[in-house]
Amino acid sequence: MQSVILKGHKDGYVINLKSNARFIDILRELTELFEQLQQDEKMNSEPLSFNITTGSRLLNADEKKKIEKIVSRFPLFSIHKITSEVMLVQDALEMIESKSIHLDANTIRNGQVEYIQGDVLYVGDLHQGGMLRATGNVFLLGKCEGIVHAGYLSNSEAIIVGDVHAAQQVRIADAVAIVAQEKIAKSKETVVFVNDLHVLDYTKHTEIKTIRPKLFARMGGY
Amino acid sequence: MGKAIVVTSGKGGVGKTTTTANLGTALALSGSKVCLLDLDIGLRNLDVILGLDNRIIYDIVDVAKGRAKLQQALIKDKRFEDKLFLLPAAQNADKSVLNPEEVKKIVTELKPDFDYVLIDCPAGIEQGFINAVAGADQAIVVSTPEISAVRDADRVIGLLEKESLSEPPQLIINRIRTHMINDGQAMDIDEITRHLSIKLLGIVFDDDQVITTSNKGEPIVLNERNPASQGYRNIARRMQGETVPLMSIASIEKKSIFSRLKSWFDKK
Incomplete structure (x- = not known):
């Protein structure tokens, strides 16, 4: 043979x-x-x-x-x-982890750090002094008064969507903004992203498709 | 089998020790058998507030290290027959002399003999806090209507939720100044409770008498008519399973206006 x-x-x-x-x-x-x-x-x-x-x-x-x-x-x-047509179970799980959107409803209290591999749809309460940290994008539905960190450690393509006007800080990859200094409007449609000058910038959710077209190509599966 | 409840706050000076002493006394007054455990080693106060400081012979460290038996170290408060006992903290040591296992062992030994074992936790979230939480089944978090106290309470609740307590922590909001809340200067009770998202066990109004009576070694709950005393008594009743409505700020305020008027007429 x-x-x-x-x-x-x-x-x-x-x-x-x-x-x-x-x-x-x-x-x-x-x-x-x-x-x-x-x-x-x-x-x-x-x-x-x-x-x-x-x-x-x-x-x-x-x-x-x-x-x-x-x-x-x-x-x-x-x-x-x-x-190859096959892959290790461990690699497969990691891939699923990092490519799916995790639903998270935990309360994050002062001093706690919630770390998520991949994207997160956060529906819990983020208190002052708490930190929500994801390697991917962060979509916020809950109350947000702490620090939101998307694209941890170095994914500056990540975005934060949701009402962040009451947050203490927003961070994407290595860029940090102190929200109190930014005058972000109270709106569920706020999108935070890193612009071409590698500075945190704010826009509305209708612009996501323009600034991050790849996001949608990926969401349908792989 | 009794319940071991730790009284904690994170921040210092919010009234953990006062709350422990008064809740213990209130529970004892209404017929429960209570043991108070002071874990603020090196800075013990619970004995002073209860007026039992001159009767300490052995302390919790002596018990933990086997230098004394538990029964020898327990101090009985004679005002309440056989209902209220204190296991005092050591004064000549620091928080690191005990470890969580030792505290757990003492609490487990106490629980069969009492209805409630109240553990007075030291301020902070270090060794002393870890020791105090180790033996507890339940936690009461004390806070005041100040942002710093609430922030620390939030941190402590986070830590407590990580511990394997059998029930979720409950909140007491202490030292409420009615006039400041009415003026909108202090944080609102509902706002604090909603923010911390745990069950509100009760509220206690700030009153000068609390300090006066503590100085004499008599817990404020012994004075039935005092508003702070009523707050503690209500909390004790809720802990015993009764349904007691929350004291309203308006009722206190009305009473004080009335008493002010009364004193004004008395003067004339």
Whole structure:
């Protein structure tokens, strides 16, 4: 049985590594394949890049290194990317965490920090001295009198939507604004974002689509 | 089996010790058996307010370290027959000499013999607070209508909610000055309760008599007609399961206007 198959696609060459084959066989067949290709005169004229798919097999770092080592022996060939149809449960959970909107109704009291991986729809009470901190966007429906931090640690694409006029501070990534100095109107439609000058700026919710079009592309799923 | 209730506030000077002494006395007056536990080690006051300071022989640290038996250290308040007891704090040590397990052990030992074990918590949220909360089933948070006290109460409620208490904390708003609330200068009671979003157990009006009586070692609740005393008595009744309406500011104010008029006529 052949464990390495080369296919031509409209966007390039794909090498499929059979997921039920032994890795040792794959390495051997891969070497043979590249040697054949190199002898082929047509192939020998210009540099070539391959995509490698591994089916339902997940290569570890060590195995990837071994494949790269084989390819590096052939100066004209290179690997564009290695893809697989499967992923680790842990990675999958992390992805879900960071890509979904979490509903949060906890009261955040003075001195407490609520940390959320991903986006948050906050319907609780944020008291003075409390902090709501999310790696993604923050959508506020509840009372907000503390510190709201979106895009923690460095995601300045994140936005804060909701009534922040009574908050102590709004922060996005590393930008901070003291709300009392900003004269933010009392409105549920306020949007806080980092503008092109990397300064916190305020607008209305109707502008979200203009300032962050990517937000909507992502919300439908992945 | 009794209930262990910690009286705490975060901020100092809001009346934790006064509240503990008066609630304990009020509960004892209405027939419950109460033990007061002073955990403000190094700065004990509860004994002084109750007028029991000259009768201390052993204290809670002696009990925790095995130098005395619990029964030896308990001080009986003779005014209330067998209803009110005090386990005093140590004065010559600091809060770090006790650990939460030791306090928990003492409280567990006390609970079968009493209806209520009231724990007087020191100010702050450090070791003393952790010790005081360790043995408690329930917490009473004392605050005054000041922004600093409310902010600290909020912090403390947050910490209490993280502890595995069997019931959510309840609030007492202490030292309410009616004239300031009526003038709109002090924070409103409803506003504080809504902000802290915990159940309001009761309110206590500020009264000069509280200090006067404390100085004499007699809790204010012994004076039936005093408004602060009524506040504490109402709270005690609510703790015992009765439904008592909240004292209204208007009633106090009316009374004081009336008494002012009366004194004015008396003078003539």
